[in-house]
Amino acid sequence: MAxxxxxxxxSTEWLAAHMKDPDLRVLDGSWYLPDAGRDPRAEYEAGHIPGARFFDIDEISDHRSDLPHMAPPVEKFMSRVRAMGVGDGHQIVVYDGAGLMSAARVWWLFRLMGHQDIAVLDGGFPKWQAEGREVEDMAPVVRDRHMTVRVQNQLVRDVTQVSAAAKLNDHEIIDARSAPRFRGEAAEPRQGLRSGHIPGARNVPFNSLLRDDQTMKPVAELRSVFEAAGVDLSKPAITTCGSGVTAAVLSLALERIGKTDHSLYDGSWAEWGAFATLPVATGDA
Incomplete structure (x- = not known):
């Protein structure tokens, strides 16, 4: 239990106890890689936690960029969230259909926009369903709510900043992808990308931070996972992955252990792996 x-x-227990709170808002932030063969919106429409709104990670993004689901412009974020009836004064809980994966990206995005009162549901929709808790297929009644945005620029990094950090070795770059992808032994799911990792990065696959039931490990165990991967927790951290989604699971875990000097490389390997001028390392180091 969280x-x-x-x-x-x-935890699911916490959410169940607070479902009637007037300022609680629940979001379904499910997202999957194309090869998963899952349609998150269709799954949401078939059944979701009562009152949940669907947060479309791909749609609420910067469509001016060729990269997948980059953080959206402030105006777009504000308009989409307001249309969901989510705003100032709300306690937000976000979940996903995998257990704990893409919900962390939504958590990070709200934090980037300056909203602190947001939590990920530990174990997500699978745990909620497994416990026999209420599910509905009705769309919620939504009333507009203003959302004040104060962008926290320290929470995001671009390719120039990550390149400098890799050269100077003044940050720990932590990669959430699987070990075979990190080592360059497995092809990337997106075509046209090189295999390997950012030089100097450490590999902490996001699922190594989770138990078998897809709940997050306790704080002491999280710290041990990072340390076992060679992460120097005294340095500022930059999290990265394939496209900026599972990197947020690392960001959430770092926040859980009390480390606040972390940022997320939004372009992640979808950007770095596409440019021949950027160095790539293979193997474990």
């Missing part, structure tokens, strides 16, 4: 913290991670 040690409930409405700014990072809450």
């Amino acid at each position: 040690q409930d913290d409405p700014k990072t991670l809450v």
